[in-house]
Amino acid sequence: MVSLQTVQRSNARIANLPHGLVALFIGATSGIGQAALQNFAQHTSSARIYSVARTSAVQSHETLLGALRQSNPRNIYNLVTADVSLISEIDRIYESIAQNEVKLDILFMSAGFMAFEGRKDTREGLDPSMTTRYYSRLRAIQSLLPLLNSADSLSPRVISVLAGGKEEPLNEEDLDLRDPHNWSYWNSSVHSCTMGTLTFERVARQNPRLSIVHWYPGPVETPGMIRSISLGMSPPSYRMGQEEAGARAIFLATNDRYAVDGGGFVSVPTELGSASKSGGGIFLVDPWGESVNNERVLAELRKRGIDEKVWSFTQKLFASKTA
Template sequence: MVSLQTVRKSNAHIAALPQDLVALFIGATSGIGQSALQHLSQHVSSPHIYSVARATSVASHENLLATLRQSNPTGTYNLITADVSLVSEIDKVVDAVMQKESKVDIVFMSAGFMAYEGRHNTGEGLDPSMTTRYYSRMRTVQHLLPLLNKAESPRIVSVLAGGMEGPLNEDDLDLRDPPNWSFWNSSVHSATMGTLALERFAHQNPRLSIVHWFPGPVDTPGLAKARKFGMSPPTQMSQVESGERAVFLATSDRYAVQGGFVPMEKGLETAKRSGGGIFLVDPQGESTDNERLLFDLRKRCVDEAVWSFTENVFADCAARASSSKDEL
């Protein structure tokens, strides 16, 4: 277990990082992502921060960014209005970053929700709980790879369920057949497909450090909603602590394929990577092992099947978006 004291010592060194660190946050309007955004902005010098919010959340998120500008006026804070439950909206996010930046150091993705009320497809024909937790995240990484690869030590942190992957319904990856869908199955598919896709990115981009973090129960608005549906974990991490630990995962060289950010604190060793080359991390910052399941999926080339399916989904979403524009 990485103690919170160690996390805080490490985070205190972020101020020594080179100026103009560029970070994109998807999912920072509340919960873990919001806390991570606040903590990173508090520590880093002259950051270029990009954060995404839906139209309904713009006003409240802009208020948050205003407080960050006051607490760290050396930073630049950019709000991108987009709905990440739509894959086609991700292109807007990426374009906004690419117009202003020549590299991206950190991509932090924590958007998502549990669809307790059932599946209600978006205009793209997708389950929004899976889109926010899988499709939109992978679309972001796919299109930002050119800028990530220009950074000295690029890092991706995806907050979901690293190490908690499970079996896939390989004949219905999108769980489109109603009997196959449940809020739990959509969660398992999102996490497992996410790990397989992130491992593929890691293999093709060997300088890219990727962390898939399972934070466990965290005292966020999402957990408050879960309680209404009968889920009441006996213990949970505070939102503040989750943000501190998230920033540690995003900056400590413990989770780097090569150095470049914050050197490891004494007593720590480089975290172990999965057989596919990414860091699967538990709530306390330790590596987890799910190789029995993941090795079998890789051996049977399910990872390639997942990515082929994902690319078809992306192509369909792009075609729908293009058709909508033509109709206008």
């Protein structure tokens, strides 16, 4: 277990990193993503920070960015307006970044929700809970690879906040859960997690300098948690505070413990060893920052070529939604 004190000491050293870090936050209008954005902004110096908000959240998010500009004016804060429940909107995010940047050091993704009220497809004909947690995240990584691979002095880092290590077998004949009998809010969560890990591993194998962390933060006191309680759900009695989750998220994003290529970010704390990668080459991490092994599920899926099946299915879907 990585103690909160270790996390905080490491995060305080972010200010010593070279100036000019470029980071993109997708999902920072509330919850863990918002706390991570605030933590990163607090500790960085002369960073260029981009965050994404859908139209309905622009006003409140701009208020947050205004507060960050006052608390740390050395950074540059940029708001990109896009709806990440639509795959076609992800390309707009890439265009916004690529117009101004030649590299991207950190891609942080935490957008998503549990569709407790049932499936209500977007105009693209997809379940938005799966789109935000899987399709749009993979699309973002793929679109931004040229910028990520141009991060010269650092090993570029991708953080996906969902359920790394909690992968389960897929409904292999209905990957997008099109059949109403196959869809449930829980099944959509399992598919998003498992397909995410399988495709992230494929990206990592093809981009050996890229460090990808798939983090399961466990129950966290976020607006989403509050909503689940209001709907009669009974989450565990222990829940991590949102601020602690944000600090731990930025530790994952900036500490060399989770780097595949030497890092170049904050050095690994002396009391900790390097984290272990999954069999497919990414970091699956538990709430406390430790590597987890889910080869019980993942090795069999890779052995049978299900990772390639998921990849092919997703690329065909991307082509149909972004043509």
